[in-house]
Amino acid sequence: MNDKPNSNKTRALQLSDIRKSFGEVDVIHGIDLEIEEGEFIVFVGPSGCGKSTLLRLIAGLDDPTSGDINLNGKRVNNVPASERGLSMVFQSYALYPHMTVGQNLSFGLENLRMDRAEIDKRINDAAKLLQIDHLLGRRPGQLSGGQRQRVAIGRAIVREPVIFLFDEPLSNLDAELRLQMRVEISDLHAKLKNTMIYVTHDQIEAMTMADRIVVLRGGNIEQVGRPLDLYNHPKNKFVAGFLGAPQMNFLEGTLDGNVMSLNCGMVRDVPLAQPGKGAVTLGIRPENIHVDLGGKGDETVTVQNFEQLGAVTYIYATFANGDTLTVQHAHQIPLQKGQELGVSFPTESFHLFGEDGASMELAR
Amino acid sequence: MSRLATFLTRTAGTKDKADSFTIQDFLAYAYLFVGVLVILVPVLWTFFSSIKSDTAVESFDTRLMPMDQISQMVDGVGEKDVWVYTAEDGRTQLVFKAGPTRKLTDVAPVDDPEAVFQVPRKSLTPHEDIRVAVENYLDPILKRNGQDNFHFFTYLYNSVFVTVIATLITLLINAMAAFALSKYRFRGRLTFTILIVATLLIPSSIILVSLFFVVWSFGIFGSLWGVIIPAAATPTGVFLLRQYMLTIPDELLEAARMDAASEWRIFWRIIIPLSLPALSVLAILSVIWRWNDFLWPLIVLISDPAAHTLQLGLTQFAGEFDTNFHYILAMTVVTLIPITLVFVWLQRFITTGIATTGLK
Amino acid sequence: MTPAGFTVAFAALFWGLGGAIWLLMRRRYTHRQIPQFFMDLLGFPVELAQSLFGRAGVPYALLLPNMLIFGFFTFLPMILNFYVSFTGGASISLFDRPWVGWEKYADIFNCENFLSPKSCSNPGYNFWTGMFNTLWFVLIQVPILCVAALITALVVNQNIKGRGFWRAMFFYPVMLSPVVIANIWNWVLHRKGALNASIGEARDAMTGLAGLSGFDMVATVIFAVILLIVSERSLRSNDGPSASWTAVFGALIAMLVYWSQPLSLLGLPGSGWLGLVMAAGLYWAVSTEQSFARMAIIGAGILAVIMLLMIQFDAVFSFGRYRPINWLVTPKTGWPFFWLVFVFCWSHMGFYMLILLAGLQAIPRDLYEAAKMDATKPFRAFYRITLPLVMPTLTVVLVLSLIRSFQIFDEVYLLTGGGPGRETFMVVQNIYEVAFSNDHPDYGQAAAGSILMAIVIAVFTFFQLWLTRRQSDL
Known part of the structure; x- marks a missing residue:
């Protein structure tokens, strides 16, 4: 493994021959993928292609049926979600409705037995970055869709994770907000330079945000590559038809x-x-x-x-x-x-x- | 077709027409009014009777107000009941009975005890005023006037102890079971669910005898724990909470897991606060059940008067004093007051809560 | 120290001390997190299960306390029931009870004629009397309770003022304890109680009124006017007579027939049923929109006028002196049983009403609006929309109230004590008395009775579920 500091790229995540089945149903049919540090990766595909399942396997919310997940060179198959050092933004944001925004942000840090001063500092930094510092005392129910989205991202940021996971985070927003948040998440990536894995079914999000796109169908990877490479040189008819609107x-x-x-x-x-x-x-x-x-x-x-x-x-x-x-x-x-x-x-x-x-x- | 049918099918908030008071409105209000009378009158009647003096209760006085005959010190004679004598010409006079009551009774004016005269018994009516008979309540509670068989504070303590502890245990273990059944996939989940449905269908009264053996073997027969423990796990509670917890999104739990919360902490930091509406409905149901419980406490606790609950104490009390209606009525009112206050305070919450969370 | 006490002490030590050490070894708590520590300590077994077996172990740990109690205090007694029913003697120690086989069941079934409990042995007599009374009670009670609850729910679901208040009022008796309910009704139904007093007063007042000169004529005129208004109202609308006014009209007709006794002209006794039949027929004709409905109402109106002229109102309203009835004690009148049914309805109806109300409110309003657009007649809408959609809830209510009324004990025991004689003696009271309030408790007999009762309840419940199998959502 490449552990040298300042090496130009290290592998943040490595998936080898990941398979997952729920009972009789095979959802993921053996996926190999390597993601480098600092990359913005988008998993895209039609619904039911296994992209969310793959993300949950990486997060540790589900266990793969077979195959290995390596984080920074360490096999983490048996490491529980909370100890993998990842954080996730959920499709419904999953903000704790009975806690204030501040408590939402600090809950995870408290569970990690962090010092109060450190917790406050991280929350303040994240709140400033996302411009939600005036909302810390409110409950999620009192926030607009875009604000909730930001709080959800803030909760991910304060953990200072190795990898950010996004599970269709923009699908609950209206068109205008979606455009705005798209730009903001891209900016955030530029600022934080963390590895991010982003799941979406929207090929426009994939095209605009990704460093590399992973196109999935039926539990298999169809093609991996930079957005324009995929657009210009699709490996097959599915990828060609999936990217681009109106369709090819x-x-x-x-x-x-x-x-x-x-x-x-x-x-x-x-x-x-x-x-x-x-x-x-x-x-x-x-x-x-x-x-x-x-x-x-x-x-x-x-x-x-x-x-x-x-x-x-x-x-x-x-x-x-x-x-x-x-x-x-x-x-x-x-x-x-x-x-x-x-x-x-x-x-x-x-x-x-x-x-x-x-x-x-x-x-x- | 018909207006009655309109009436039958019309739902809340539907305004068919902005028309005035129709026959179906009349029928509806008449039904409700009669219904509420049937429900309230006996309760209110009991209450009004409980504040009447013992003589009024004993003689089944059916007047609403608590009337009590006035007695007065008469010079040289002593304390005497005062009667109103109505003469044939309609004049009235306050008198007391100077001799035994006969067809013609000897009476004397209150202000002139020596001037005894004879009047027909029928022309005498008691001289009364309104007096609330507080002693009906205070005698048994404070054990005055020989009323030392109703250990009110012991009973109250026992009832409160059973109700509070049983409700707390019920809430905790039912919520735990409901959490497991609603938010985990595990081998045997269906089996456990079916087992709990089965307990829902086993009527408590058919296991009385053997439950007695079990409770006796556990060594908790005759103690309050013998009432608390067997009733602590309620299938109703598990289902009510499970149904509610199913509506809590799984993503919240996953977010908490990503936030490094242990499963137990997820339970009490996320699940419990979010299930509060259902928990409070169950809490209220549990309080009603435990407070009103009769048959099982009767079996378990009857032999030890110090362990009687309010309900048992009241039953025993009513059995011992067949004639002291005024005390029984007062203690009945005392027993129904806490639950009535809870009801008045929380009625909207209780009725909508039970209705929306569904099944018993 | 008893074994149970020892176990409890050991568990407490393991939980409290072991848990505290375990937690403090793994986690740091600041002084602000002391409540958190105690909550963690409370859930120590769950935490332990998670650390030992991972997330897969957690649900079992969560289910454990509940299932332990279910196991020991519901399932175990259920199984023990069979064992106890095959043993005799009065010993409380389970292993000290002699095996008697089917004797306890044989005692119950020791009857010459199974339809007459009097021909049975003593235990058999008590059990079958209780069982037959209970069956009667259930058969009468459940339909009345359900219909009353449904009607009340329908009324409360109307667009009326103060709905919350009415709903709460009907629910209030559910909160009262059986002891309180029994004391209240004992007081009302006492021979010198409020009910007798008010009936007596009402009768005296009517009798007094009937004694006034000219009362007969005035009453006839008043009734004629009422009759006129009601029949005009029910015939008023263009698209067929109004059913609710017809219902009022029917009630009037029934009263008139009862008072005038037209069949006595033919030398036949008792015409009350005729009035009820006429009223029901009129209502049926109007609500199903028979073409002759209008004519029927007019005919009934003419008949009513003739009958009205036959009535001697001062005889009808002259009751004479009222002799108070001891409602709960007088034997062979049926009153104790009636009041039992009444008080049970009184105290439980509100609960089932709430469930039904929830069912009614779950029916989308669009359906009624769509039905209205389709020009569906309201009565049809009730039978084709409301009733089918509320049926699942009604089934739940039926099953619940059936199981509930089968177990009736508190109210009977406290109101009538099973009397007068054995008129209101129920099966649970039999079980209770055999096992617990007897100088020589016969637990085996009581257990055998419980099992027979369980079988009857099971048969009833399944029969009912089978009858309503399509609607059930249990």
Whole structure:
């Protein structure tokens, strides 16, 4: 293990072959993951993918069925939650409703038999940092959603943990507050420089906050990487579809050598690194499709519906065979339902997925 | 269809129309009024009777006010009851009886004891005024006037001791069991739950005889602990608290675990304060049960008068003095006063609490 | 020192001293944390379980005290009951009791005719008298209690003023102890008590009134006016007669029929039932919206007028002298039993009313609003919405009140003592007297009785749950 001070990165957390089953149901199917100190990691995936379970295993609230959890190089499988030196912000905040904000913050420290002076100092520091020092005497019931969120984070901070765990902390806030808290948590990470593990089902949160994203599905890791790497080079169809809004367009077809013929009628040469044969899916993000108002372009589609947002325009269209296509256009354009529209597909923004959903490498 | 049905189905707060007093309103209020009369009149009647003098109680005086015949010192004769003599012409005069009561009775005016004259018995009525007979209460409590069989303070102490200790134990162990059943997954949880349901369905009176053997073997027969311990674990309490604790989010417990709290500390720092509403309902129920308990204390404590509770003492007292109604009534009122005060003080809380936490 | 005392002392030492040492070795407490220390000490066994077995051991430690008490004071006696019922003698020591087999049961079943307890042996007579009385009591008591509780809950659930007050008033008797209740009602029902006094006074007043000249005519006119108003009211609305006014009208008709005794014209005695049948028929016709309802009311009105002319009011209201009844003591009148049922209802109704009220309040108001939008008639709404939705609660109330009334003891023992004769002698009193208030306690006999009673209760409860199996949420 790397214990040297000032080494550029140490491994804060290491998961090897973690499995978890509740009775007959397997929830986590063997996960390996390494997280470095100071990283902001986001676990993202659809509901039921096991991301919260994984977080609870790390926290020590549940025990893994098999596999090892190493914290700073020490195996902590049998260490109770309270002694792992982690702290967690819960989805419902889990503030003790019968205690004041100050008591909420100090409860954990009192349990650790800390000196009162030290407790007060930590609480004051955290309260200042989060601008909740005027709320210390209030009860959680008297606070707004955003204030409760801050208190929950404050409770995590005062413990001065090795790793912060966040379990969908923003899902109970309205859109505006969510945006604000997103920025604040990112700032906090910049200030504290602790390792943070953040669970969410919202890919925007993942994209905006993470140093690295872990995409989970059905108890397996689909892909790990920096946000834009995942966006630009998804390893499979699931990751491609999960990240990005509106979702990537998927068009079915067949491949013969380098020639791709899609069900919608489009036939294109694609520069495949390894030409093949069989079923294929073309993935293309809505913002990469160009609109030709003149009706020309590579293909012609029929506009079914559209949303004019001012800065952008979303167009929902269909091909002649009924395949649907979403187009994001960066300007305002005059449109009518039922209108025919020419669209062009630049080859350099193609993503091709084979029958198994895995990404096929393109020679660029 | 019908208005009666409207009445039957209308719920609280629904204003069908802003119309005036209808027949169903009338029927509803009439029902409630009669119902409350039936409930209150006997209690109030007992109370009003308990402050009447012994002669009034003995003669079953049915007037509401506590009327008592005045007696007065008459010069040269002594203390005499005063009567009002109504002459045939309607004039009245205060007299006392100077001889035995016959059809024609010898009476004399109070202010002139020598002037004896004869009047028909029917023209005499007692001269009365309102007097609250405090002695009905004070005699047995202070053991005056030969009333030394009702050890009020002993009984009160025993009743309070049983009620308070049993309630505290009930609250603690029921809350512990409810916490285990509601917040832990463990082998045997279902078995334990079923066992507790089973005790809910075992009526206490069918195990009387064998419970007597068990309590006797434990050596607590005849002592107050013999009443406290067997009743301390109530299935009702476990269920009531379990139901409530299920509504406490698990995340709070997990947050506390992350905060390095031991399970016991989670119990009394998080679970107990958050279950206070349900705990107070159980506390009130337990106080009512223990305070009013009769059959089991009767079996366990009857042989030792020093261990009698208020209920037992009152029963014994009522049995011994078949005629001293005035004392019995006064002691009945004394026994019902604490629970009535608790009720008046907490009635809204009790009724809504029991209603919302559901089952007995 | 008894073994129990020794055990208690040892446990106290282990808990208090051992716990304190254990805690102080592991944790530091400042002087401000002394209460915390004592709470930790109280939960020392739980803390110990957690440190020895981890979190998995905690629930068992938490359940232990409760289950110990259940085990020793509920389950153990339940099992011991069987053993005791097979033993004889008066010894309190469990191992000193001779085994007698089925003798105690045989004594109870030693009857020539099982429907007549008098033909049984002595224990059998006592037991079966108690059992039959209890069964009677339950059969009469439970429906009355439940209906009264449901009606009261429905009324209190109305949009009326002072709901909290009414609800509290009906609940108040639940808080009173049986001894207090018995003393109160003894005082009211005494031969010279308040009830007899007020009945006597009311009768005297009516008799006096009936003696006034012209009373007959005045009463006839007043009744005619009332009849007119009520029948007009019940016929007033356009969409069928009003059921609540019809109920009042029916009550009037029943009274008139009772007073006028129309069947005596045919030489038949007692016409009271006829009035009740007419009233019930009218109410049925109106509430189910029969097409002839309006005609029926008009017909009944005409009939009522004819009957009204037949009534001699000064005879009806002349009662003569009232002879006070000793309500709780007079044998062969049924009054002691009646008052037992009444007092039991009086003291327990409030509790079941509260449960039902909670059930009623759990019915979403939207349902009634939706029903109103669907033009559902209120009566239909009661039968199709209120009743089905309150049914689970009603089932709970039925089962609870059944188990409760089966065990009736306190009220009987204190009010009538089982008398007069054996009219109100209940089965629990039999068990109590056989085992505890007898010079020669026969614990085996009492235990056998308990087991038979348990069987009867179980059969009843399951039968009831089976009847209402779809609604039950027990």
